[in-house]
Amino acid sequence: MMIKKKTLTVLLSAVVSSFMLVGCSSDSGEKSSASGEKEIQFMHLWPEGSSKKHYDVVNDIIADYEKENEGVKVDLEVLSNEQYKDKLRVLSTSKELPDVGLTWSAGFLEPYVGGNMFAPLDDVIESDLKDAFVPGTAEAYAIDDKTYGLPLELNIVSLYYNEKMFKDNNIEVPATYEELIEASKAFREKGIQPVALGNRDSWTGSMWYMYLADRIGGADTLNKAIDRSGSFEDPALVEAAKEVQNLVDNGVFVDGFNGLADEEAKSMFMSGQSPMYLIATWDLPNYTTNEDVPQEFRDSVKYMNFPTVKGQGDMSSFVGGPGVGLFVAEDSDVKEEAKDFAAYFVKEWGEKAVTEAGVIPATKVDAESLDLPQMYTDILNELNTASNITLFADVQMSPGVAQTHLDSIQALFGKEMTPEEFAKAHEDALSKQ
Amino acid sequence: MNKVMSNKLFIAFYIAPALLMITILIFIPLILSGYYGLMDWDGIGAKTFIGLENYIAGIQDKLFWNSALHSFLLAIFSTFSLAIYLLVSFILASKIKGSDFLRKIYLIPMLLSSVAIAQLWVKMYNPSNGMLNAFLNMIGIDNPPTWLANPSIVLYAIFIPILWQYAGFYILIYYAALKNIPESLIEAARIDGATPAQIALRIKLPLIKEVVSVTIVLAIVGSLKYFDLIYVMTAGGPNGASEVMASYMYKLAFSSYNFGYGSAIGFLLLVITLIVTFIIRKVTATKERIEY
Amino acid sequence: MNRIGYFFLYACLIAVALFQILPLVWLFMFSLKSNAEIFAGSPFSLPSEFRWENYQKVWDGGIATYFFNSVWITVAAIVLTVLFASMAAFAITRMRWKLSGLVLGLFMVGLMIPIHSALIPLYSMFLSVDLIDNPLAIVLTYTAYNLPITLMILLGFYYTLPHEIEEAAVIDGCSVNRMFFRIILPMTTPIMATTIVINMIYNWNEFVFVNTFISSEKYKTLTVGIQNFIGQYMTDWGAIGATLIISVLPIIIAFIFFSNKVVEGISSSAVKG
Incomplete structure (x- = not known):
């Protein structure tokens, strides 16, 4: 019976391809492959379609970083705001956070810090970013005297x-x-x-x-x-x-x-x-x-x-308050590189972000020396003289x-x-x- | 005959692929989520086993029952609108001119993603720039409602796009069912002098009874776990006035980081749906199968 | 029915049709407008200038890859779903075995699970078998999650198939497989076409699973591609409209094709009656 044989083969291969693959992992082994190159996964929420300028600034910084650091590659994933939050949620449950990503401050951090998902970044701030931030911004990412985020924006x-x-x-x-x-x-x-x-x-x-x-x-x-x-x-x-x-x-x-x-x-x-x-x-x-x-x-x-x-x-x-900031995943395979990249990113971000993307950065910038629209200069001045930011x-x-x-x-x-x-x-x- | 059709090997061969798929990809996650419901867990840190505490809290949770009430209302509305869909399908399946074309048009909203549908209706309902209030103003109603902002209206305002969106789905099924009825049966009735209405009610309807009862289950189950449009259009607001079970569950598990409790709510949702479906199946059960 | 009756009937039918076709018209207008016009103006007003560049922008955003992924993932999942569901419907309605009622119950329960309950467990399962960021995970998930509804729709039809068919087939010495593929499947063409349409719509528009399980650009589908235009602080609605139009066109074409099948199927299965 021709038909029987044929359909059997078709069906079996369909079943096999669906289930055997679920059962045994296909050893494609992604991350640690190619010639000892280190790969930093970075996830952000400025898609090219809606936030072109942010997106470009990020890519510039990554390109510079890769140029200066041979053998390190930054692997990018971009999602929209809502989707970013949901995905972070799912990834954290399986302890699969990207090496570097964006987080919000204070309350948002709590569950992630409680679950040991984010690495403390005080060493990075101490060595690379001392006095770089507007007072009060990095503090918003601190829990029990440890800082878990490097702020990027201040609004x-x-x-x-x-x-x-x-x-x-x-x-x-x-x-x-x-x-x-x-x-x-x-x-x-x-x-x-x-x-x-x-x-x-x-x-x-x-x-x-x-x-x-x-x-x-x-x-x-x-x-x-x-x-x-x-x-x-x-x-x-x-x-x-x-x-x-x-x-x-x-x-x-x-x-x-x-x-x-x-x-x-x-x-x-x-x-x-x-x-x-x-x-x-x-x-x-x-x-x-x-x-x-x-x-x-x-x-x-x-x-x-x-x-x-x-x-x-x-x-x-x-x-x-500060908007998003960078976190580094606690169980990242390339934690040191990730920290280094995060620090580099923050340093590069400040000026570029305000001049190219119109973001008020959480790092101190010299408003006078930059060519900014009047409203920016005014607001930056307000910030400098602010008595309090709740x-x-x-x-x-x-x-x-x-x-x-x-x-x-x-x-x-x-x-x-x-x-x-x-x-x-x-x-x-x-x-x- | 009996021997062939009860051959275990064949049965296994035909049922196994589907059964395996749903066992692995639906039931294992389902059991896991029921298990997470036993935990005090934010989804990230350590799990603490707390027994049935989440489930008991869920049963006592006023907000949950409030959302369940809304889901039930949606289920009731959906079930009643099946009658309208069925009527339209009867008209389309009778050989009136242009029915083929109309049927295709009717299905269009269903082809669009919920994101698009939600955006359209949000704009229709916009109190200042929306079409609906512009129209109401035109016909002389001065203070038209602020549809999505008014807690006593919002739920119904949101049902309309849902019922509208699903019209195509059910018309598609009913149409196929009606077209599947052998012409000879209808012809016979016509020769006996039955009117079109009589044919529809006495001949066609009983013949597609099984399909109708399946769609009732689909409508109820679909309503009880409905999420998409509501989440995009109101996110359950204002202040929970349009919250349904699935959006409440999502909020707990994803926004409030109360994953254990959210999972328990998800599980309760399933149990409630199961009970309702069981009752519906009992009520609509057909004693004998009709064959053509 | 008399003339006036018909007139009213058609008036109603056409009014409903207009109501149903509006979203498409609106979407098309939307896709040619700027953000300001989309929010401030009436939804059905003509754009002040036709911004075809919205389409250009979308095209430059690499929509072709997303498009291709949507097509093959949708088709693969439909084939698996409809085949498996038909087989299961056949086994449940036509074959005699004790547990059929229980198995049917399982499928019905499968219909009821809210996807957000399943999302996190599914993710960790796929992770453990290394299927994260693999489109196979999407195909499998779509298949599994559409199986219950597809089966339920098929069931109603399988019950109505006359038993004489099988009896005749068995007497003629026909094997079960031959009976299923040669006789039963062709007889259910109209309802298969219906389930294909439904599956197609579901798969094509789904995004929660893709968004969660896929991270590489090269595997993303159209609905996730749309997210590219939704930003943290800014959203490009015109581009979203253009993406939606581009993504709805193939499904309309496929839909018209399959919806004709619903009708054609009847004439081809003259076996019954």
Whole structure:
């Protein structure tokens, strides 16, 4: 029977190819192959398609590094933000992290450090990068006096506004919080939605809450509540939560902000639909150098520090913090090379990042000597004179608590929670830890 | 006959490839995930065995049951919309003009990836620039809802694209089933003077009963573990108003680094789905198999 | 039915059709716009200028490799899935053995597992057999995870096949394999075409598994390629639109081909009735 034989062979080979390969490993042996060359795996989140400039800076640095270090090859994997986080998650479970990769500070680090996934980098900082970082940035990557990340970015949050829209509508640019509310009401009367906010990504709403907490309660109240030396039931923090709802009641934020992504809110600001937008310095290229954004819009964007509330607060106290930083995997086969590469990367990154990609680096750069747009120089100066930078709350908190915080922020803005309930939700989550 | 069709060797040969595949690639991970559910584990550091603690916590977790309720609502909506899909399939399978073309058009949303579908609907629902509210404004509704921001609407607002996206899937299956009915049966009924409606209800529907009951299971199981669009469009928000079981599980395991608990929730999801499916199968069970 | 009835029927059908075709129109517009237009303007407005460079950009981004990978991975997984599922459906519905009910139950349970539960265990399994960053892992995973649903869809049809066919075949001295490949499989062409379409859509659009198991550019598929345009702080939506259009075209063509098969199959299997 011809058919029988033929089908049998086909089927068997199909089955064999599917299962035998699962059963016994194909010895392709990747990593340690080729002629004693060392390979450093490096994973980052700036894909060429969306972040061409970052991508190019990284490639430049790698090319330089490979040139200067014969026999070392950097093997690159690039993912988008969400996918990067998910993949890191999966890789860590199997202890398969890349040799060098990007991490976020504080709370994000905790599980990785707890599981001994990241190598302490104090030796690298001590020998190669002493005094290289802006004070406070490397510290955000420290747990129990050991530093596990080399910060690359430093972001602070400012209120950006479209000066032209204010002028066209004969509305004064607000100098205080109370004026901000008045200006918002005036915009509302003209049918303009005042502040772009995409609170579906609730870290954006969190920035509003944090600034109000900072202005009302001073720089330390929120930090203390998070590190448990204080409490979210502190009157100043409850007051801040009340102010959030006051802003909502006064129609300050765009309609349906809880259903909008940050990206949608940003486009409302950038298309001149809304005159104000609270965001961090990673957006600076959009307001300065990005040629894809109309010149007219870029010219009319100005920024202000978050205003004082009822005359209280210090306007040179900021919400912000380092964004991503480099980690080196603890069980890397090429740990020394990886550390060396990470240090090299940080040194090269600073100037290149700010001039070519518009990133405010966490390493000290001499703003005067660089040819930068005015807004950059101004912001770098703000940074130099900042009295305090409070790290983003969701970054400070461990991942589980951060999730509660972000959900509660949505509920607070949506008025499904009273300020008191908001405080209690945080207390419950933090005490459970 | 009986001897040939109960030859163990042949049975093994036909069932083995599929069975091996799902055993290795579905059941082993499933058992592992049930096992992780017994651990206090962030997915990275050391595992601590805590027995059924995660499962008990899951059963007492209000947020979990809240998400389960949403999943159940989606399952109910999906099941009822099968009736609409079935109706459309009946119309398309009857020999009306252009049915072939229409059928192809109807399937288009299904061909697009969820990323694209989600982006489209997010834009439809945008309270300031979206089509939907622009339309509502036009017909004189002044304060149209902020669809995805309103916790009492968001869940239903998100069901619509899901039901819309899956229309093609079920129409495809029903259409094939209806086309599979031998023409002679229908012809016979027509000669006996049955109306098209009678033919559909009395002849065709009973004949594709088995297929319908399979699609009910698919719709329910698919709904109970549904994730894609919801995650992209609202990420379960605002404040959990559109959270479903799978997105809750994902948040715990991937965002909150509570991998042990997340695994337990994933396992509970499966148990719940199993129970529901079992009940549905009992209810829709056909006593005798129909052959053409 | 009378004229007015038909008129209403067609009006409804066409309205629904419009609603279903809109996303494609929208996507096409989207692929020719800039970021600003995509967010601020109405979804169905014409682009202020047709930015064909979005397509150029996507093409330069090395989409050809992704495309090729998507095609072969999708096809390989479909062949395995539909073949194995048909065999299993045959064994479960046509053959007599005690455990068939239990095995069917197992497949149904397989339908229920949320993929994010399986992701991490699967990763460590593939790692232990050195299949990480190997497209075979993707083909196997797609096959396994689509088997339950494919089997469920096939089952309904296998049950309705008349038993006389097998009886006749056995009496004629036909072997089981011959019966399956020569008689049963051709008879199920319409439903096979249906499952092929469904599998094709699932495999083509899947990205969680590829993203997790594959790290080399040379093995990535189209859906993961799209991620290239989503950045930490910036996303190029026009390019994403262009990628989506490029990636949906082949599937539309394949779909039209197979959906005709659904109909053709009926005339070719005149055996029954």
